[in-house]
Amino acid sequence: MNQANETHQAPGPHGERLAQLQRRLADFAAARGWGPYHTPKNLAVALSVEAAELVEIFQWLTPEQSAAVMEKAETAHRVADEVADVLAYLLQFCEVLGVDVLDALAAKIERNELRFPVTGPQAPNRHSSE
Secondary structure (H helix, E strand, O other): OOHHHHHOOOOOHHHHHHHHHHHHHHHHHHHOOOHHHOOHHHHHHHHHHHHHHHHHHHOOOOHHHHHOHHHOHHHHHHHHHHHHHHHHHHHHHHHHHOOOHHHHHHHHHHHHHHHOOOOOOOOOOOOOOO
């Protein structure tokens, strides 16, 4: 058993809500006969497209403009919609492959904490993408 599973506790209200939303997404797709189209490949592609649509909102903004994007109702709505689309496809992807998204995230955080330990009074200037 890995560390993530050893430390896993019963889902709290957020985990329960996430599971309910994931079930609603599965039911929504099933009611429309979309199951045959919800293959891992198709869902990964759709997730990528939705992530690109989120990126598009920020494409030409300065760092200052991007930090203020939620201050305008129109852009805040667009950001929230794209975040919802990204999360919806991610949850559907996880449902199809049997990945517990919260367990996967907890395990990844644990690995990153080991990979990037805090040394001294400040963390090093190395980002996880390096």
